[in-house]
Amino acid sequence: MRRLGMLWSGLVLGLVTPAAQGQTLFARPDTLDVARYTTVEECLAAITRVKDSVENQPEWIWRDTLPATQSRLAADARAPLPAPVAAVARRCSARFRGGAAPLVDFGPLLSLFVAADRDVDADTLLARRLKEVGPTADRERAAVLDTAIHVYLALNQLAGQFYALPLFAHPARLAAAESLVTAMVQIKTVPWEARLDAYGELGISASSVDTVLAGRAAKAMLAVVNGLSDLERRSSAFRSRAWEITAALWFDKRAALLDSLRHGTAAYVALWRELLGEVAGKDSAVLDGFARPIGRPAPPIQSDWWFGRDDSTVVRPVKGKVNLVLFLNPGDFSCFEEDGTSLCNRTYAGLRRVAQRFPTLEITLVAQTYGFFDKAAPPPPDVEATLLRRAWLTERHLPGTLAVTNTPFWRLPAPDRRRINRDVPNVTNYSFGRTWHVPNWIFPPFLIDQDGRIVETQFRSFDADLPEMIAILLFRQAAPPQSGHVRE
Amino acid sequence: MSGLDRFLRRDDSLRFLSREECAALVDRIRGFAQGGGKTEVAVTSWWSGEVRWARNRVSLASDRRDIRVDVSRTLPAMTGDGNVTTNQLDDVSLTAAVRQAERSARRRKHFRTDIVTSAPDFQYAKPAIWSDTSYGVTTEERGRIARALLDPAEAAGMLSAGYLEVRAQGTASTPAEKPLMYAQQTTAQCSMTVRDPEGRGSGWAGGSSYDWTRIDPEALARRALEKCLASRNPVTIEPGRYTVILEPQAAHDLVVWVVDALNGRQAAENQPGPLNAGYDTALRLGRSKLGLKVVDERLTISHDPMDPALGVIPFADDGWGPYPVQAVTWIDHGVLTALSYGRGYAVTQLTDNVPIAPRMAYRMSGGPTSVEEMIATTKRGLLVTRFSGVHPLSEGLFTGLTRDGLWLIENGKISKAVKNLRFTDSPWFLLNSLEQLGEPVPVFSPDAPAIVPPLKARDFSFTSAIDAI
Numbered sequence: 001m002r003r004l005g006m007l008w009s010g011l012v013l014g015l016v017t018p019a020a021q022g023q024t025l026f027a028r029p030d031t032l033d034v035a036r037y038t039t040v041e042e043c044l045a046a047i048t049r050v051k052d053s054v055e056n057q058p059e060w061i062w063r064d065t066l067p068a069t070q071s072r073l074a075a076d077a078r079a080p081l082p083a084p085v086a087a088v089a090r091r092c093s094a095r096f097r098g099g100a101a102p103l104v105d106f107g108p109l110l111s112l113f114v115a116a117d118r119d120v121d122a123d124t125l126l127a128r129r130l131k132e133v134g135p136t137a138d139r140e141r142a143a144v145l146d147t148a149i150h151v152y153l154a155l156n157q158l159a160g161q162f163y164a165l166p167l168f169a170h171p172a173r174l175a176a177a178e179s180l181v182t183a184m185v186q187i188k189t190v191p192w193e194a195r196l197d198a199y200g201e202l203g204i205s206a207s208s209v210d211t212v213l214a215g216r217a218a219k220a221m222l223a224v225v226n227g228l229s230d231l232e233r234r235s236s237a238f239r240s241r242a243w244e245i246t247a248a249l250w251f252d253k254r255a256a257l258l259d260s261l262r263h264g265t266a267a268y269v270a271l272w273r274e275l276l277g278e279v280a281g282k283d284s285a286v287l288d289g290f291a292r293p294i295g296r297p298a299p300p301i302q303s304d305w306w307f308g309r310d311d312s313t314v315v316r317p318v319k320g321k322v323n324l325v326l327f328l329n330p331g332d333f334s335c336f337e338e339d340g341t342s343l344c345n346r347t348y349a350g351l352r353r354v355a356q357r358f359p360t361l362e363i364t365l366v367a368q369t370y371g372f373f374d375k376a377a378p379p380p381p382d383v384e385a386t387l388l389r390r391a392w393l394t395e396r397h398l399p400g401t402l403a404v405t406n407t408p409f410w411r412l413p414a415p416d417r418r419r420i421n422r423d424v425p426n427v428t429n430y431s432f433g434r435t436w437h438v439p440n441w442i443f444p445p446f447l448i449d450q451d452g453r454i455v456e457t458q459f460r461s462f463d464a465d466l467p468e469m470i471a472i473l474l475f476r477q478a479a480p481p482q483s484g485h486v487r488e
Numbered sequence: 489m490s491g492l493d494r495f496l497r498r499d500d501s502l503r504f505l506s507r508e509e510c511a512a513l514v515d516r517i518r519g520f521a522q523g524g525g526k527t528e529v530a531v532t533s534w535w536s537g538e539v540r541w542a543r544n545r546v547s548l549a550s551d552r553r554d555i556r557v558d559v560s561r562t563l564p565a566m567t568g569d570g571n572v573t574t575n576q577l578d579d580v581s582l583t584a585a586v587r588q589a590e591r592s593a594r595r596r597k598h599f600r601t602d603i604v605t606s607a608p609d610f611q612y613a614k615p616a617i618w619s620d621t622s623y624g625v626t627t628e629e630r631g632r633i634a635r636a637l638l639d640p641a642e643a644a645g646m647l648s649a650g651y652l653e654v655r656a657q658g659t660a661s662t663p664a665e666k667p668l669m670y671a672q673q674t675t676a677q678c679s680m681t682v683r684d685p686e687g688r689g690s691g692w693a694g695g696s697s698y699d700w701t702r703i704d705p706e707a708l709a710r711r712a713l714e715k716c717l718a719s720r721n722p723v724t725i726e727p728g729r730y731t732v733i734l735e736p737q738a739a740h741d742l743v744v745w746v747v748d749a750l751n752g753r754q755a756a757e758n759q760p761g762p763l764n765a766g767y768d769t770a771l772r773l774g775r776s777k778l779g780l781k782v783v784d785e786r787l788t789i790s791h792d793p794m795d796p797a798l799g800v801i802p803f804a805d806d807g808w809g810p811y812p813v814q815a816v817t818w819i820d821h822g823v824l825t826a827l828s829y830g831r832g833y834a835v836t837q838l839t840d841n842v843p844i845a846p847r848m849a850y851r852m853s854g855g856p857t858s859v860e861e862m863i864a865t866t867k868r869g870l871l872v873t874r875f876s877g878v879h880p881l882s883e884g885l886f887t888g889l890t891r892d893g894l895w896l897i898e899n900g901k902i903s904k905a906v907k908n909l910r911f912t913d914s915p916w917f918l919l920n921s922l923e924q925l926g927e928p929v930p931v932f933s934p935d936a937p938a939i940v941p942p943l944k945a946r947d948f949s950f951t952s953a954i955d956a957i
Contacts, residue, residue: 370836378840378841416776
């Protein structure tokens with residue numbers, strides 16, 4: 001009986017042993033033995049898991065040297081895939097051959113070969129697929145080339161269309177992609193929108209790596225634009241690509257535009273108008289789609305509460321100095337709640353870098369109350385303004401002076417009862433009769449010259465274009481007026 | 489032996505965690521935290537005893553329980569929180585869960601530090617949602633009840649299938665620096681279908697409540713058998729628009745979609761649907777139909793958690809912190825007066841702190857007409873027991889099948905059983921085409937209690953005939 005009791009105790013103990021001791025812990029990546037994967041999809045999934053694992057290391061920390069790009073891997077377009085990712089790709093892809101693999105797996109397999117740095121196999125596979133399609137099947141041929149362009153540029157989105165294939169081209173295969181884009185646009189049935197987008201994406205991919213290639217892509221893009229009819233230019237498809245076309249213009253005419261800015265804001269604005277007139281035609285409706293309030297006087301910022309300024313009598317933007325005006329979105333706390341790698345926080349870092357590099361630059365942050373802050377009971381406006389100061393200046397360490405406006409509002413009648421904010425003067429003034437949308441977050445800013453005129457509102461990032469333009473404006477500010485410099 | 493140990497050992501004397509055991513578990517979890525900061529814990533534990541039978545034979549008898557622990561850690565000088573869910577209660581597993589939550593929180597550092605604000609305190613009601621009787625229905629008793637339910641059908645030469653379940657659940661939530669909120673709840677349900685062995689007829693009956701004593705199994709068995717016998721040998725009729733008399737269960741099968749649409753003010757304002765009034769270009773925001781008449785003016789749809797027949801767990805949380813579930817009148821005499829929204833919406837859109845919790849429990853107002861009177865005043869129409877497979881086709885438009893008893897009414901009398909029909913119509917149209925309403929009664933709705941009247945409506949659209957009985 002005693003032994004039976006011991007046996008029973010042992011059984012009970014065995015049953016109630018802490019579960020953690022008996023369980024198999026899931027450890028990432030679970031792809032140490034990729035030999036067990038037999039399909040392309042399994043390999044791509046394994047590579048994705050390892051890549052996610054590498055990108056989400058806990059030691060990932062926030063610092064102001066973060067680049068202003070969304071993906072850690074895309075931080076440096078020239079960087080290869082991290083070694084563990086590439087190793088898994090190579091091991092898992094070993095069973096596949098570009099010359100023999102079934103073409104039904106073309107897209108995923110092409111991505112796998114690129115991930116494994118087996119570009120020769122990728123090219124072989126692509127050549128086989130194109131041969132299978134044949135030279136006359138235009139639509140299929142364009143689709144194959146389109147897939148390959150996506151894979152070689154690692155672009156999972158093109159013209160708003162999400163591309164579901166896992167893509168790992170690090171670095172992007174720019175030369176190969178350029179030849180594919182060239183081949184695709186030569187197919188007569190490819191619509192102009194697709195040509196424009198292909199060149200645009202090629203240019204964006206190349207812009208931080210190969211400026212010569214990016215310049216070629218910009219020129220090609222503008223050539224497509226120049227070949228469009230007036231009807232096509234009046235289309236919503238054309239106007240919706242205003243940002244991309246303007247960016248191409250900037251890239252193509254960058255030197256001339258910066259030279260004109262050295263002469264003066266008026267020269268810069270005049271050159272832009274001439275360039276835009278060439279691409280948009282004479283149709284004012286189309287031109288409006290490209291319009292930015294450049295060259296216009298920057299309205300003075302109004303505020304109920306000022307934070308972070310020494311002299312309360314000086315009007316901002318400060319006359320006689322180069323200014324940056326940024327509108328913040330305190331009503332939306334998504335930027336507050338994102339993690340260390342978020343776009344918002346990298347953008348803050350970009351702004352801090354600009355401030356450190358140009359200490360004489362006058363930065364004005366423009367905010368307004370919204371009647372709430374985080375999860376607290378609705379605070380009075382002055383309390384909310386103080387919370388905004390703490391959020392932006394103390395917590396986020398944003399440089400500059402903060403202007404907070406008390407937002408007037410009314411309420412819809414019950415039972416709706418929603419608070420409806422009235423327009424605040426700053427947003428109204430910087431909307432220029434609603435011809436321009438005031439950005440509802442920190443980027444892009446308004447760059448304003450020492451004469452109080454808006455110079456530019458479109459930049460690639462705080463690290464690209466903007467610093468160079470600030471430097472020119474500060475040089476102009478420091479230099480006495482000369483015959484070569486035009487002052488408006 | 490502590491209650492928690494007994495839970496782990498599957499001791500039948502404790503089938504879910506009490507308030508005290510949840511508090512002890514939360515204290516243990518907080519004890520594993522390192523580096524200060526805040527620890528929020530939510531604990532849900534439940535037990536379920538069930539019997540399922542088919543073709544007059546029991547096919548399943550089970551006794552199950554499980555637990556879910558959600559741990560959220562926020563570290564000092566870091567505003568992001570890390571969240572982990574586990575069902576393992578040993579020290580090693582809980583420690584691992586807390587560490588994982590802290591690692592996750594650490595990745596989000598440098599943001600919104602000491603200005604994180606928290607949800608306000610509130611008091612919550614104690615609705616009637618617990619029944620010792622339900623909790624005391626043993627395995628043996630469930631078996632006896634099932635036997636008693638299927639015996640009459642078997643004696644009549646019919647086949648029966650059904651399901652009986654009693655369930656108990658403890659829900660605890662501990663927001664940081666606030667007292668533990670706890671609610672324990674029982675639910676009981678019983679439903680059965682009786683079918684002719686040759687597939688010529690089918691009848692159904694069901695009931696649900698937090699309190700088993702409110703369910704009369706014998707009456708359910710009798711009703712299902714009577715319906716089956718009365719529905720045999722149905723004839724086919726042409727689909728088309730018919731006046732329909734919906735028994736309370738059939739009415740609920742459609743009205744529940746109306747209640748579902750009431751749960752989501754943001755969706756009503758911003759997405760196409762029966763409660764969306766379009767985009768207001770002047771105000772630059774989406775409008776709902778709040779304040780507008782949306783159904784027949786005789787109808788009021790409301791919910792009070794203190795209603796003895798409509799109790800629910802008295803607090804909710806939409807991620808912005810917990811808040812109380814309070815009484816609400818969704819539709820008042822046909823006018824849409826409320827739509828649910830959480831604290832996030834209340835704070836950002838209304839700049840107040842009074843949310844309206846979503847819920848599927850509801851009471852629908854009725855009228856003075858009995859089903860018999862509805863039949864007597866119908867020249868030609870259909871009497872519907874219930875619907876099955878109801879699902880949306882597009883916003884506000886639904887399709888589904890009649891089931892377990894459909895009869896043709898001619899000249900004020902039930903003339904014959906008819907084969908099932910597929911409907912394609914909107915419950916919103918139905919509630920705008922009412923002719924008569926009866927006395928509201930509890931219906932079979934195990935997930936959320938509902939009290940619904942029988943109703944008579946005109947021009948309900950049936951779009952095809954169905955061969956299935």
